[in-house]
Amino acid sequence: MNEVLASTLRKAVYERLDYLDRLVNEADLPSRASLADTEIARLTAAWRTxxxxxxxxxxxxxxxxxxxRRRRPHPCSVWxxxxxNLIVIDTPSTFTTSRHAAASYLPSAG
Structure with missing residues (x-):
């Protein structure tokens, strides 16, 4: 993907996210309900893909x-x-900035 196309794609995605954030934070209740009807399905489909x-x-x-040469172990950073973002409820006990922060919210193996 060339640099201009990548930049345009990136900009468009961030603009859409900003738009959705504004609607969630500033729109009236009927508009937010309508947003939920359309956008939740789109976002879940995007996550699944x-x-x-x-x-x-x-x-x-x-x-x-x-x-x-070598793929990353699963679960990767996407998972x-x-x-x-989908499972863990943010609380002070789940937030960490340590070196191994990514693994701190994974379910235990046993």
Whole structure:
């Protein structure tokens, strides 16, 4: 993807997110209800597509993350970000800035 196209795509996505944020924060109740009717389905579809692209392969590595030589272990940052934003309730005990912050909100193995 050339630099101009990538920049245009990036700008358009951020503008859409800004627009949705403004609606959520400033719109009246009927407008917010309408927003929920249309945008929740679009956002869940987007998350599902993104997560499908980052499913683990037969070796347990992310299909999309990493270079041609070695893929990243699953769960990758896309899955941990999804978990953090869709599952974890933000509380002071879940927020951390430590080096291993990404793993701090993952479910325990046992």
């Amino acid at each position: 993104l997560l499908a692209n980052h499913e683990p392969d037969d070796r347990g590595r992310c299909r999309a993350c990493g270079g041609w 941990t970000t999804a978990h953090k």
